[in-house]
Amino acid sequence: MTLQEERPFPLGRPRSIEREPALELKGIRKSFGPVQVLHGVDLQLFAGEVHALLGENGAGKSTLSKILCGILSFDEGEMRLNGQQRRFMDYDDAVKAGIGIVFQEFSLIPYLNAVENVFLGREKHNRFGLLDRTAMRTRTRELLGRLGIQIDLDMPIHKLSVAQQQFVEIAKALALDARILVLDEPTATLTPVEVEHLFVVMRQLRAEGVAIVFISHHLDEIFEICDRITVLRDGHYVDTTSVAETDIDRLVLMMVGRRIEAGFPDKPDPDDTAQVVLRAREMRLHKNMPPSEFELRRGEILGFAGLVGSGRTEMALALLGEFDAASRRVELHGTQRSLANAADALASGIGLLPENRKDEGLIVPFSVRHNISLNNYGKYRKLGFFIDGKRESADVGAAMAMVRVKAPGPETRLEELSGGNQQKVVIARWLNHDVDILIFDEPTRGIDVGAKVEIYHLMRDLTRRGVSIIMISSELPEVVGMSDRVCVFRAGRIVKTLAGEDVTAQEVMKHATAGGSDAIH
Amino acid sequence: MPSTENASPERVGEQFTFRLWTRLRQSDLALPLLGLVAISVLMSLASDNFLQFSNLMNVMRQVSIIGIIAIGMTCVILTGGIDLSVGSVVALTGTIMAGLMVGGLDPALALLAGLGVGVGFGVLNGALVAFGGMPPIIVTLATMGMARGFALMYSGGYPISGLPGWMSWFGSGRIVGIPVPVLIMLAVYLLAWVVLERTSFGRHVYAIGGNERATRLSGVKVDRVKLFVYAISGLTTAVAAVVMTSRLMSGQPSAGVGFELDAIAAVVLGGTSIMGGRGSIIGTLIGVILLGILNNGLNLMGVDPYVQGVIKGAIILLAIYIGRSRHA
Numbered sequence: 001m002t003l004q005e006e007r008p009f010p011l012g013r014p015r016s017i018e019r020e021p022a023l024e025l026k027g028i029r030k031s032f033g034p035v036q037v038l039h040g041v042d043l044q045l046f047a048g049e050v051h052a053l054l055g056e057n058g059a060g061k062s063t064l065s066k067i068l069c070g071i072l073s074f075d076e077g078e079m080r081l082n083g084q085q086r087r088f089m090d091y092d093d094a095v096k097a098g099i100g101i102v103f104q105e106f107s108l109i110p111y112l113n114a115v116e117n118v119f120l121g122r123e124k125h126n127r128f129g130l131l132d133r134t135a136m137r138t139r140t141r142e143l144l145g146r147l148g149i150q151i152d153l154d155m156p157i158h159k160l161s162v163a164q165q166q167f168v169e170i171a172k173a174l175a176l177d178a179r180i181l182v183l184d185e186p187t188a189t190l191t192p193v194e195v196e197h198l199f200v201v202m203r204q205l206r207a208e209g210v211a212i213v214f215i216s217h218h219l220d221e222i223f224e225i226c227d228r229i230t231v232l233r234d235g236h237y238v239d240t241t242s243v244a245e246t247d248i249d250r251l252v253l254m255m256v257g258r259r260i261e262a263g264f265p266d267k268p269d270p271d272d273t274a275q276v277v278l279r280a281r282e283m284r285l286h287k288n289m290p291p292s293e294f295e296l297r298r299g300e301i302l303g304f305a306g307l308v309g310s311g312r313t314e315m316a317l318a319l320l321g322e323f324d325a326a327s328r329r330v331e332l333h334g335t336q337r338s339l340a341n342a343a344d345a346l347a348s349g350i351g352l353l354p355e356n357r358k359d360e361g362l363i364v365p366f367s368v369r370h371n372i373s374l375n376n377y378g379k380y381r382k383l384g385f386f387i388d389g390k391r392e393s394a395d396v397g398a399a400m401a402m403v404r405v406k407a408p409g410p411e412t413r414l415e416e417l418s419g420g421n422q423q424k425v426v427i428a429r430w431l432n433h434d435v436d437i438l439i440f441d442e443p444t445r446g447i448d449v450g451a452k453v454e455i456y457h458l459m460r461d462l463t464r465r466g467v468s469i470i471m472i473s474s475e476l477p478e479v480v481g482m483s484d485r486v487c488v489f490r491a492g493r494i495v496k497t498l499a500g501e502d503v504t505a506q507e508v509m510k511h512a513t514a515g516g517s518d519a520i521h
Numbered sequence: 522m523p524s525t526e527n528a529s530p531e532r533v534g535e536q537f538t539f540r541l542w543t544r545l546r547q548s549d550l551a552l553p554l555l556g557l558v559a560i561s562v563l564m565s566l567a568s569d570n571f572l573q574f575s576n577l578m579n580v581m582r583q584v585s586i587i588g589i590i591a592i593g594m595t596c597v598i599l600t601g602g603i604d605l606s607v608g609s610v611v612a613l614t615g616t617i618m619a620g621l622m623v624g625g626l627d628p629a630l631a632l633l634a635g636l637g638v639g640v641g642f643g644v645l646n647g648a649l650v651a652f653g654g655m656p657p658i659i660v661t662l663a664t665m666g667m668a669r670g671f672a673l674m675y676s677g678g679y680p681i682s683g684l685p686g687w688m689s690w691f692g693s694g695r696i697v698g699i700p701v702p703v704l705i706m707l708a709v710y711l712l713a714w715v716v717l718e719r720t721s722f723g724r725h726v727y728a729i730g731g732n733e734r735a736t737r738l739s740g741v742k743v744d745r746v747k748l749f750v751y752a753i754s755g756l757t758t759a760v761a762a763v764v765m766t767s768r769l770m771s772g773q774p775s776a777g778v779g780f781e782l783d784a785i786a787a788v789v790l791g792g793t794s795i796m797g798g799r800g801s802i803i804g805t806l807i808g809v810i811l812l813g814i815l816n817n818g819l820n821l822m823g824v825d826p827y828v829q830g831v832i833k834g835a836i837i838l839l840a841i842y843i844g845r846s847r848h849a
């Protein structure tokens with residue numbers, strides 16, 4: 001594609017241009033094999049600023065971040081740290097130079113706990129040369145406390161929710177006391193309350209003179225926390241502008257190169273006579289808890305809202321038998337069913353899109369094609385056993401086009417895709433499947449503004465065809481904009497079900513946080 | 522990705538070889554093939570006899586038993602598991618088959634019973650791993666001991682001989698000059714290739730090794746696939762036992778010691794990741810032949826058997842060192 005040289009927007013200027021940038025990248029180029037993904041990108045980062053890196057899925061944000069932190073090398077261009085030319089050998093080298101990163105796909109070890117993860121490779125020792133466990137524990141608790149989250153420090157990471165893991169990942173970067181901090185989509189699975197906690201910490205760091213790179217697809221967050229914005233499009237540098245001098249429309253135009261019909265598809269009129277396809281009663285996630293109940297009607301989108309750790313994901317998993325609930329009664333199409341696991345659920349027409357694509361959704365070493373048709377070979381069976389490769393390829397191609405996966409082709413391995421494009425692949429898997437009920441856990445995590453709108457429309461297409469969707473989302477506007485009804489979770493149970501006019505951000509937040517009780521764990 | 526540049530003929534050629542090369546690399550077969558070619562060239566330089574048809578057939582026949590076992594082992598390892606019980610199960614299956622034949626049971630039924638014992642142990646392994654949620658290495662370590670114990674109990678510790686003469690066909694027969702065990706091995710490889718590469722079961726095997734939790738949550742019946750995979754390993758082990766019993770013309774309760782290690786070595790040499798998810802059955806065949814040529818070559822060169830073990834170990838380490846980065 002061609003990018004015009006014209007710069008429609010005034011070059012953004014930092015508050016005091018005389019200062020030397022803490023970090024400067026110039027003309028950075030980077031290729032993976034034959035594919036060039038960065039075509040001469042510039043970035044100037046000043047101490048005491050929050051600098052947004054903006055662009056569509058696959059624009060090169062994560063790649064640039066990793067270059068900045070020494071994890072990837074660059075082919076051409078120049079990097080200056082406090083005016084001096086540098087080229088980091090590896091991440092450790094960058095850390096020593098005062099740089100830290102929060103990875104988009106986490107870097108946590110599943111069987112270690114939060115403390116061990118935060119200090120992995122940088123353990124503290126006492127004067128006998130042994131691990132100073134108390135000091136590390138105290139420091140971890142302090143960091144997490146600063147972020148406003150309580151986490152069981154003895155719990156192995158894989159047992160924590162994705163949002164809790166996100167906070168551990170953030171704490172891990174904060175523990176480095178970095179002067180330059182890169183945050184790659186830290187807010188993708190956080191709810192507004194937790195995002196606010198993170199912003200408080202970011203503001204403190206900014207006041208202390210830390211330079212922060214912030215990546216997010218939530219443009220409202222950009223306007224709330226950032227000072228300047230650098231936009232990338234298809235690996236090309238588009239422009240740098242200050243937040244004060246731009247607005248959402250202009251940013252979208254810079255990112256996508258066209259305008260986007262923002263907003264959500266119209267909701268259908270509420271239909272109380274629609275058949276109930278799934279009824280859940282006596283749902284107790286843990287013992288000694290009041291029961292929750294809900295029902296899902298044909299062709300509706302039922303939102304699950306609540307704070308991090310409020311039990312939304314567990315409730316969905318309990319439905320399928322993948323979470324060991326204290327009690328549950330599930331009726332499918334009017335008959336009592338006790339589903340044993342996800343395979344059982346799929347046989348009954350229920351599909352799950354898990355919240356953590358890397359650990360629970362995708363086979364990362366596999367091709368896009370194999371990931372999409374993974375659980376759907378029944379559709380392509382020929383001669384009883386064999387896979388009809390032609391029909392499979394045709395369907396996979398169509399599914400990829402529907403959500404616009406940006407990849408060289410269906411045989412590309414998932415590890416070569418950007419985070420948002422990986423997420424699109426998990427969605428494509430279910431769009432290509434024939435199920436009655438879909439459970440979408442954070443379906444648009446990490447997906448850019450344009451693709452999001454398309455996915456919303458695809459979801460509505462599904463419901464029009466009679467599919468019912470349970471959508472778990474931490475993004476308040478999304479829950480409110482998409483759901484016909486919303487179950488609000490607090491402390492492990494459903495405290496309120498909102499419908500029709502009552503589905504508003506205020507109502508959801510009121511019930512999600514009422515009683516002053518914060519997130520449980 | 523579509524290239525917008527004008528493609529000149531030599532560029533097209535370049536791109537074609539480039540693509541072939543990337544495809545080969547992605548299939549994880551390049552390095553094993555390279556290893557096979559390298560070792561063959563070395564051996565043919567070192568010994569004039571190496572390249573003779575009779576010697577090559579000899580090599581193939583020698584590797585056939587491990588080769589067949591390695592097929593099931595590949596399936597198990599692709600799911601991220603391991604099967605240490607194969608060596609002992611070969612012994613148990615062999616003694617039971619021999620015992621039943623000598624005892625006067627219809628030979629065809631005796632063979633079937635042997636296959637049944639192999640599959641039975643596989644199912645036991647699979648059930649304990651898949652439904653019992655126990656680690657494969659522990660489960661199969663335990664059943665390895667049990668199978669050996671049963672074999673010794675059944676035979677009283679002595680070889681069982683006196684098999685009917687036709688039994689030797691499986692191990693020593695020839696069809697148009699090609700040894701029967703080699704044909705059996707190739708047939709099973711062909712079957713395994715079809716199953717792994719062309720059926721949904723095969724894709725699920727790879728998927729489990731790639732990310733078991735994701736595969737489970739997508740609705741694949743992971744437990745069932747795992748059960749089948751260990752059952753397949755039991756079956757191929759039993760087929761190998763038929764060949765071996767036929768070659769020895771007796772049931773040997775102490776046979777098969779260390780077979781599991783040879784099979785695992787072949788699988789890994791063939792480019793399959795020991796963590797699962799990546800690899801191929803063709804790679805395993807290459808790995809098996811590679812090991813066989815190495816053995817044969819070292820023998821032809823008259824290398825001391827004690828030294829052979831050291832050399833083989835070193836070569837396996839070297840091969841895995843070269844291939845390691847791709848499985849990191």
Ligand SMILES: Nc1ncnc2c1ncn2[C@@H]1O[C@H](COP(=O)(O)OP(=O)(O)OP(=O)(O)O)[C@@H](O)[C@H]1O
Nearest residue numbers: 032037057058059060061062063416417418419420
């Ligand atoms: N290891 C790799 N091998 C080949 N291509 C890669 C690799 N990693 C990334 N890419 C490609 O580089 C491009 C930029 O990827 P990157 O992850 O930087 O995007 P991003 O801007 O972070 O997107 P997202 O918003 O989806 O996270 C993508 O087209 C991607 O397919």
Ligand SMILES: [Mg+2]
Nearest residue numbers: 062104418419
């Ligand atoms: Mg990214």
